Amino acid sequence: MPGPRPANEVVVLTAEQMPRTITRIAHEILEKNPGDAKLAVVGIHTRGAFLAVRIHKLLGEVGGRQYDKGDLDISFYRDDVAARGAVGVIPHTPHPVVKDTDLPFDIDGATVVLVDDVLYTGRTIRAAVDALFDYGRPAAVQLAVLVDRGHRELPIRPDYVGKNLPTAPKERISVRLEECDGKDEVVLVRSKEG
Secondary structure (H helix, E strand, O other), X not given: OOOOOOOOEEEEEOOOHHHHHHHHHHHXXXXXXXXXXXXXXXXXXXXXXXXXHHHHHHHHHHHOOOOEEEEEOOHHHOOOHHHHHOOOOOOOOOOOOOOOOEOOOOOOOOEEEEEEEEEOOOHXXXXXXXXXXXXXXXXXXXXXXXXXXXXXXXXXXXXXXXXXXXXOOOOEEEEEOHHHHOOOEEEEEOOOOO
């Protein structure tokens, strides 16, 4: 039995709200890409890949046909990997765990919808675009995120957003998914300082 929720956590998207939010994103993708013969959904490991599976399933159900699906590991494309291991640097996140990239379709000429859980600085998406272009040249790349928390460092804007959630820089957004965390929810984690 789980204990009480920490005082610095606030649920901003419940397990009941999550399916509706993901369904809305899928509908928006189909509205923006009517009849697109080469539409593909590509999730960014780890939680983006799980969200992409859900979106892909909904696209097939609503669109009435199968779309291509894949997932992308960006570990070696990140611009902060060296800083995470630098002497005297305390990493905000642990060293990346390398996963497999699986793109079992030709991305040349495809409209690729990249899927991630949280958009923050834009560095993850920049790395994902770099990785994607190593596999070919898509006709277009669109971005779907469950949460956009602001604080961009790069000129990247999502095409599809589940929830806009302005945050303070010291706050975090924690997306929890049934597939890897045992439950669905999005939580705002406030800094314990001050």
